[in-house]
Amino acid sequence: MATPSIPAISGRARWQAFGVCVAVAALTILDLSKVNVGLPSIEKSLGAGSTELQIIVAGYALAFGLALVPSGRLGDLYSRKVMFIIGLSGFTVASALCAVAPTIQTLVIARILQGVAAGVQMPQVLGLVQQLFQGEERGRAFGVFGATIGVSTAFGPTLGGLLIAVGGPTDGWRLLFWMNVPLGIIALLLAIRLLPKTQPHQPGARNLDLVGIVLLGIAVFTFMLPFVLTTGGPDDSPWRWLSLAGCAVAVVVFIAWERRYEAAGKSPAIHFALFSLGSYRNGLLLATAYFAAIPAVFLLTTLFLQEGLGFEPVFAGMVSIPFALTSAITALIGGRLVARYGRSLVVLGLVIAIVGFVLVLLGAVLPPAEDSIWFMAGAMAVAGAGGGLVISPNQTLTLADVPVTEGGVAGSMAQVGQRVGTAVGVAAASSIFFSTLYREGPGNSDNVMIYHDGFRNAFLVTLGLMTIALVIGLLDLLRRKRASTDDGEASDADSAPTAPSAAPAAGAEEAG
Known part of the structure; x- marks a missing residue:
């Protein structure tokens, strides 16, 4: 079936609309990272336990993930603009509820509502980018988008630390949510x-x-x-893992229903044909593994510097500034180069990022405690340089072959993968971090060494996740080269059976 034409929109109008989308995406992603630095303040102010704190972080990601697909589908079928406005309005109201929450229970509920609203608006952003831009211009747009996401993720802890410093150690965390209200209203009008x-x-x-x-x-x-629900504390119930059995049943029933629904000539929630696109399938898996690692890295870093080494929230958050700056620069560069180098650019970025995070780990555990923050900040610059070459090029490659009419739901599934990755990565890393503290804490007077051990053990999980992303990237690169070679041989056989096969043209490996 032919893809309907895109309504003509002037270049200036496209980039203005894109600016609104990027600004709202930044606001949404900031709440995934800036709240991390406020957890100790929330704990003291509202008497929160480890479970409530975990829900504030991972529960937001859970609610975010649940809302993505239905809202993405509604945006594709009816109006992305309407769904965007609904999501942004809800996000603004929920942020105000978080800011005035009198109890930890109220904050948790408001935080989940905020996650739902974020999940309504984010797929519209990706769908609109698909709609507004084509070809190399889309790569540049995703370059800007990737730079914005990278900066938002990395600058969030710094911004959170500054707001807590302004608002005070007890109620400064409320400013983390208040800032969304005026910004949300301005974005809504635009x-x-x-x-x-x-x-x-x-x-x-x-x-x-x-x-x-x-x-x-x-x-x-x-x-x-x-x-x-995994905190790493002694109260974690092993019965929670039974939920995965329910997940397996739900997946089987979902696949059976979707196939039957599509066979009846109707449009299912997820078109499984999307996953037959190697670019989409592998890009989604790579992003899931990558986003399982990155939020966990920033959470572990702020916890280690604040609780382990005693740094103020603002200084603990500033460690991520070099990551934000270098990732923004390389994301813009990556958006321009992705059409030429494709998946190899993402693989290079992952290698650099892994090297940078290894240096972060070494900078945390080897130098004297008072010097660790400087070594970690320098290593973050290296990791950010690699990270910028991952986000925007991978986003471009993931959605390159997706029809415009499926942009919202395709972007939704990519975002679901990222939010699932975030929940899994944060839970795995933080549970190992805290379980190490619980295990080594009693009777041990060397507090710094305990936190060194907890940080090291948990950080190895994030490095493992980054390695998984690298393996997926390498496999996809090999798939593309193999497909390019096969296409070249077929073309040569058709045109000149007796001639030797020609070498693929530069960049042809990314056409598959």
């Missing part, structure tokens, strides 16, 4: 004015697969739940 009113649709009925959406939601929820 979105109403600047986002395109029309979008392409596939011809035919615009049915919404409610059963499929519910089944997928159950699968995502039952998979993420045990990780959200």
